[in-house]
Amino acid sequence: MKKIKIKNSRTIVQILIFASLVGIVTIYNLYIEGKIDFKILSIGDMNPYGGWSVLHSFATDSSHVFEGISRSVALTIAIIVMAIIGGRFFCGWICPVGALQDFTSWIGSKLKINNNCDMKIKRMSLSFIKYPLLLLILLSSIFGYGSVFAELSPWRALLNLHNMGSTWEEMKIGFMVLIGILVVSVFISRMFCRYLCPLGAVQSLFSSISILNIKHSNVCTSCNKCLDTCSVGLQFSSDSTAVSPECIRCLKCVENCKVSKEIRTSINFGKAKLKKYAYITLMISVFFSILLGAPKVLGIQASTEDILLKPLRDGIYEGEAKGFAGKIITEVRISDGKIIEIEIIDHSESKGWYDEVFMILPREIINRQRLSVDAISGATKTSRGLTQSIENAIRKAYDK
Structure with missing residues (x-):
């Protein structure tokens, strides 16, 4: 029986998650319009920066009381835990903005217009840009200007894409940022993930201490052929056997390295090697276990203070x-x-x-x-x- 390739598996997962997102947002929109009386998730539940909002409130608001783990906080925790365990898997397999970039990059490859751009961009070290951008966003949030950057968020724009016609004036900056990312990704694969995404920067920082790492064998000749089709243009360093923390774990390098039995690129847990599909199953299980389980176990619905109304004048x-x-x-x-x-x-x-x-x-x-x-x-x-x-x-x- 012919094995399903990693590339196909990743595409299937991305399509399923994106289709689920479309369904959730559609149901939520019908709920807001009053056409149905239920929802699966709110758009606010799908905010990956929910954990930062709680941490920020805890540090800057003396009246803030921790009231349990909401779904958005659980999403933040799931993304960070995944990065610590197995790197930027969220970016490569789950993130809908990443999936759209992969689609537009595929269009670029079919039109044969992105290869030269990618080769030129590989020679430039621009991945550091997202780190000062992350710092700027965090500082802006601390000083009360977080909403300025919220207007630029392609994630927020994507979640409201179904209402683009009616909300263009209100969200035009975010929509233009999202459209710009997708257009540029036709020429430069995963441009936003590589150079600008603050969420990607957070994951890269935690990925640097990840438990499961992609490494090449000690006898590797460093030909880097396994990384010829790397989604984020990485190369193995001459002084390390491990791939960069910038890796989004698309696993193309693990799939493509077929030099010999001795020369391999593999997923390693210490000295032990982990099978590809075991790694994929583990990471997806960790993500959904935290996302769905944490609010059930530790979630407490926040409520405002109960204020009894006095007699009121008309x-x-x-x-x-x-x-x-x-x-x-x-x-x-x-x-x-x-x-x-x-x-x-x-x-x-x-x-x-x-x-x-x-x-x-x-x-x-x-x-x-x-x-x-x-x-x-x-x-x-x-x-x-x-x-x-x-x-x-x-x-x-x-x-x-």
Whole structure:
């Protein structure tokens, strides 16, 4: 029986994950539009920087209380744990932005327009660029400007691609960045992964201490033929048997090295060698076990403080508070001492992250007639900002 090649296996996994993502986003969009009453995941749940947001809040907000592992935090943990165990597997097999780049690079190879570009770019050491970019993003986030870089995120743009027509003005920068990445990838394979992706930079840092490494045998002649088709243009170093931490673990080099039984490129655990499909199965299992299991075991649904409403004066009151990206201004209408309408007047929150918050929280507050409502997973700062804005408006309606 003919074995399925690694290349085909990776393509199948990428297609399945991308198709699942499309299905999840489609169902979520129908949920937001009120056409169905269920969802699989929120777009906020698929934010790979969720773990950083929690860490940042813990370090900079004295009022922050850890309330459990959300799905977005679990995604961050899964990506980092995978990098420590087996390198940048997420980039090479799971990331949808990476899959799209592979597709456009394939188009470039069929048109025979990317080979020369890749050869020229291999001679330049540009992979360091993503590290100062990562540092800049982290510092910007610490000083309250994280939303600026959120507007540039191709990941966020991809998750909202289904609404590009109606949200172009709101998200045009992110859409243009995503389109630019895909166009350039026709000429330079995995351009974004290699030179710009901050998430890739984080994984490369952890990949440098990974337990499972791709190495060539000691008797290797360093011909580097196994890396001729490397997705990120790597070469084996003359002073090391291990491939660079920049490797996205596409495993083409393991598949292509067929010089002899003694001269091999393999996946190593110490001195032991791991079979290719055992490695793939392990990494996929680790990812989904953490992603699906951690919120079940350690997840605690975050909620705002339970604030009992005092008798309220009728009228229309305005409130404001800081969300993730800036002020959230709300207008609350009181009639017969009850909240009958809540309207978001102005905000700067990110598309895809605020939709569910703005749909659910006002409705819950009106139904319960109190400010005890669950924050939306993956959009905690927006949830708290909106609730505080509504609270500020309601306080103006208290009878004195």
